[in-house]
Amino acid sequence: MIQIADYRRIYHQVGDQTCEFEASDMDVLGAGKVVAGHTYRFNGFLSSNGAWIIMETDTTTATSVIAYRYYGGTTHAGYLAAWIARATNTYEYFDVVTIP
Numbered sequence: 001m002i003q004i005a006d007y008r009r010i011y012h013q014v015g016d017q018t019c020e021f022e023a024s025d026m027d028v029l030g031a032g033k034v035v036a037g038h039t040y041r042f043n044g045f046l047s048s049n050g051a052w053i054i055m056e057t058d059t060t061t062a063t064s065v066i067a068y069r070y071y072g073g074t075t076h077a078g079y080l081a082a083w084i085a086r087a088t089n090t091y092e093y094f095d096v097v098t099i100p
Contacts, residue, residue, distance in 0.1 A: 021045035021053055024079075031087035042086045044079065052079040056091045072097040 023045055030040035041057040051074050058067040069091030071082060082089055 021047045021051070024052075025083055027086065033087035040087075044083050044086075046076075046079060050075055052076075052082070053097065054079075054082055054086055054089065054091075056086075056089075068094070070094050070097040 023043065025042075025044035027042040031042060033040045037060060038058050039060045041059060043055045043057070045053045045055065051072065053070055053072040056069045056071070058069070070093070071086075071089045071091050073079060073082060
């Protein structure tokens with residue numbers, strides 16, 4: 001799996017297929033997610049085939065390194081529900097998120 005980000009797109013490769021995701025939503029205030037010593041941002045990305053990814057960015061880690069985690073799905077309705085619940089979703093490393 002690969003990820004290339006250019007602030008507008010994320011490419012997710014599964015096997016021989018690559019899915020292109022376009023930026024859809026951005027929440028720089030972190031949807032009210034509070035964890036001591038951490039500041040979060042969320043970005044939503046949609047593809048033309050219905051797949052989606054929400055990227056959680058932890059901008060204040062113990063080592064001052066930005067950390068990215070992901071949550072994904074395959075339907076537009078699933079994206080809308082996940083975006084509303086973005087502060088409480090369980091995010092994983094990019095290679096763990098399964099997107100068709």
